[in-house]
Amino acid sequence: MSAAPAPLPPFDPRDPLGVDDLLDEEERAVRDTVRRWCADRVAPYVADWYERGELPGVRELAKELGALGALGMHLEGYGCAGASAVQYGLACLELEACDSGIRSLVSVQGSLAMYAIHRWGSEEQKQRWLPGMAAGEVIGCFGLTEPDHGSDPASMRTRARRDAGGDWVLDGRKMWITNGSVAGVAVVWAQTDEGVRGFLVPAGTPGFSAPEIRHKASLRASVTSELVLDGVRLPADAVLPGVTGLRGPLGCLNQARYGIVWGAVGAGRSCFEAALDYAGSRVQFGRPIGGFQLTQAKLADMSLELQKALLLALHLGRRMDAGRLRAEQVSYGKLNNVREAMGIARTARTILGANGISLEYPVMRHAANLESVLTYEGTVEMHQLIVGKALTGLDAFH
Amino acid sequence: MSLRIVVCVKYVPDATGDRRFADDTTTDRESVDGLLSELDEYGVEQALRIAEASGDAEVTVLTVGPDDAKDALRKALSMGADKAVHVNDDDIHGTDALGTSAILAKALEKTGYDLVVCGMASTDGTMGVLPALLAERLGVPQVTLLSEVSVENGTVRGRRDGDAATEELEAALPAVVSVTDQSGEARYPSFKGIMAAKKKPVQSYDLDDLGIEADEVGLAGAWTAVDAITARPPRQAGTIVKDEGEGGKQLAEFLAAQKFV
Numbered sequence: 001m002s003a004a005p006a007p008l009p010p011f012d013p014r015d016p017l018g019v020d021d022l023l024d025e026e027e028r029a030v031r032d033t034v035r036r037w038c039a040d041r042v043a044p045y046v047a048d049w050y051e052r053g054e055l056p057g058v059r060e061l062a063k064e065l066g067a068l069g070a071l072g073m074h075l076e077g078y079g080c081a082g083a084s085a086v087q088y089g090l091a092c093l094e095l096e097a098c099d100s101g102i103r104s105l106v107s108v109q110g111s112l113a114m115y116a117i118h119r120w121g122s123e124e125q126k127q128r129w130l131p132g133m134a135a136g137e138v139i140g141c142f143g144l145t146e147p148d149h150g151s152d153p154a155s156m157r158t159r160a161r162r163d164a165g166g167d168w169v170l171d172g173r174k175m176w177i178t179n180g181s182v183a184g185v186a187v188v189w190a191q192t193d194e195g196v197r198g199f200l201v202p203a204g205t206p207g208f209s210a211p212e213i214r215h216k217a218s219l220r221a222s223v224t225s226e227l228v229l230d231g232v233r234l235p236a237d238a239v240l241p242g243v244t245g246l247r248g249p250l251g252c253l254n255q256a257r258y259g260i261v262w263g264a265v266g267a268g269r270s271c272f273e274a275a276l277d278y279a280g281s282r283v284q285f286g287r288p289i290g291g292f293q294l295t296q297a298k299l300a301d302m303s304l305e306l307q308k309a310l311l312l313a314l315h316l317g318r319r320m321d322a323g324r325l326r327a328e329q330v331s332y333g334k335l336n337n338v339r340e341a342m343g344i345a346r347t348a349r350t351i352l353g354a355n356g357i358s359l360e361y362p363v364m365r366h367a368a369n370l371e372s373v374l375t376y377e378g379t380v381e382m383h384q385l386i387v388g389k390a391l392t393g394l395d396a397f398h
Numbered sequence: 399m400s401l402r403i404v405v406c407v408k409y410v411p412d413a414t415g416d417r418r419f420a421d422d423t424t425t426d427r428e429s430v431d432g433l434l435s436e437l438d439e440y441g442v443e444q445a446l447r448i449a450e451a452s453g454d455a456e457v458t459v460l461t462v463g464p465d466d467a468k469d470a471l472r473k474a475l476s477m478g479a480d481k482a483v484h485v486n487d488d489d490i491h492g493t494d495a496l497g498t499s500a501i502l503a504k505a506l507e508k509t510g511y512d513l514v515v516c517g518m519a520s521t522d523g524t525m526g527v528l529p530a531l532l533a534e535r536l537g538v539p540q541v542t543l544l545s546e547v548s549v550e551n552g553t554v555r556g557r558r559d560g561d562a563a564t565e566e567l568e569a570a571l572p573a574v575v576s577v578t579d580q581s582g583e584a585r586y587p588s589f590k591g592i593m594a595a596k597k598k599p600v601q602s603y604d605l606d607d608l609g610i611e612a613d614e615v616g617l618a619g620a621w622t623a624v625d626a627i628t629a630r631p632p633r634q635a636g637t638i639v640k641d642e643g644e645g646g647k648q649l650a651e652f653l654a655a656q657k658f659v
Binding site: 010037067070073083087 | 428429469472473476586587588589590592593595596
């Protein structure tokens with residue numbers, strides 16, 4: 001005789017497949033902490049910041065994120081939290097569910113600037129910069145992209161030459177640099193006689209400036225800058241000793257792309273939840289629009305893609321924690337999850353009707369932000385080329 | 399000897415969820431996730447601040463509740479408490495506030511304490527009587543509903559903000575205090591705190607360990623009983639009061655009818 005089966009867990013529209021069950025207690029605790037911080041400190045204000053095109057109090061926000069342990073959280077030592085890749089991903093998801101700009105602040109700090117120093121820096125460089133960056137007292141930025149060189153960084157024009165005394169002298173321009181104008185230290189990649197090298201440029205170094213880029217219609221609650229380097233003289237020990245060549249910056253980009261795989265799920269979730277709530281309360285033709293077949297088809301497809309994206313992110317995260325994640329696999333994640341998040345945002349916008357374009361709802365803000373996420377850290381086309389090369393063994397872009 | 403601070407916390411159903419009662423009129427734990435009562439987070443926060451100011455203190459977090467109540471303990475540990483005590487026994491199911499205070503008192507006597515910190519009320523039962531019951535059972539002073547609290551030289555001091563007056567209160571330790579939601583925002587657990595929490599000791603006791611007979615507590619042993627439960631009717635469309643000279647009066651009547659005034 002067998003016992004009666006246990007009752008099934010209730011259906012949760014916000015976790016329809018029970019993905020929560022795949023997370024352990026610590027992972028849920030990290031997620032809940034970031035979610036609550038966002039709800040308290042960012043969500044009430046972010047639409048206003050976005051409309052004004054600024055991120056006021058960015059230094060205070062950075063310190064609060066540092067106190068949580070969110071900056072360089074997946075790195076070990078030097079004041080970093082030493083969290084897992086999945087925990088880091090969950091934090092990115094929650095931050096981007098609030099706004100891509102906030103997630104970008106954290107991604108650039110941890111996955112690009114801090115990761116570069118942690119991975120390729122000298123012990124002295126790590127001791128000097130990482131503890132302050134982990135605490136959010138020093139903000140970092142990462143300069144690879146140039147005005148005329150995006151997907152093809154090998155052709156960068158920024159140059160570093162060694163003068164007779166052993167100092168380095170940098171000349172060039174970097175473009176679309178998140179955190180640039182508020183950074184205390186810039187990781188700048190430059191061409192040298194021996195190949196691409198990374199340099200740590202402290203703010204205030206003569207010849208170095210970081211004017212903010214205005215007139216953005218996307219990522220408006222984020223500091224985006226140009227880096228200007230005119231005869232910037234740096235001591236010999238400003239170079240990152242651990243790497244020469246493009247694998248240095250590309251290794252960092254892979255980390256940031258991993259965060260985006262999760263972050264895009266957050267943006268998509270926020271749009272989906274806004275649409276679901278709206279569909280339940282908006283009455284047309286005498287009933288909630290969620291009762292119409294066309295709306296249900298949209299909601300079902302949005303939920304489906306959202307859950308698939310989440311499962312993909314989690315799968316990649318588990319692989320990263322196991323030390324088995326390949327760069328091509330991250331490309332699968334970024335390609336799919338950003339694309340699907342954009343689709344979810346667009347569909348959500350149609351469910352909200354005219355309200356879909358209002359900053360009273362998060363949908364249009366996410367939709368516009370995702371346009372940046374679509375191309376930064378590798379455009380759709382570059383990721384297609386990376387996947388295409390992996391599938392065929394044929395390199396279509398070099 | 400270091401200052402022994404014990405924070406009494408409660409694991410409650412998430413107030414933002416669809417909370418229900420089970421058939422025996424107790425809380426249905428299945429229908430909604432549980433968490434550390436938000437009002438108890440203020441207690442944890444004040445305990446941590448007192449400990450930090452003292453430099454030589456140990457913060458223990460204590461709960462009476464089912465298996466899942468460990469989540470509330472874990473949250474408090476991740477905020478920075480040093481260790482936890484979980485009183486868990488099937489016979490505790492359905493215990494009322496009087497019974498809970500008896501269990502907590504026994505647990506406190508077993509663990510030892512100089513200062514017991516409580517929140518102002520739970521977010522589910524919202525009775526707010528437990529700190530007083532506990533102080534009575536322990537035979538120590540109670541200094542309740544504080545919006546500011548500190549400990550110095552074996553004395554706890556605090557401020558209670560009333561409607562008409564502000565009182566400055568103090569008591570010699572050992573003592574029981576409760577703190578309000580005006581006492582200072584609770585900190586977020588840091589990721590390091592979250593990861594450290596699982597290595598912190600959690601002591602479990604059942605009723606036998608505390609020398610309590612099953613019939614003294616539980617639903618059958620409760621001094622209070624829930625007679626009936628009525629779900630709040632679903633929200634109706636809002637009432638629009640059109641002001642034609644009588645608007646203020648109509649608003650007042652509406653509020654009175656809803657028992658808001």
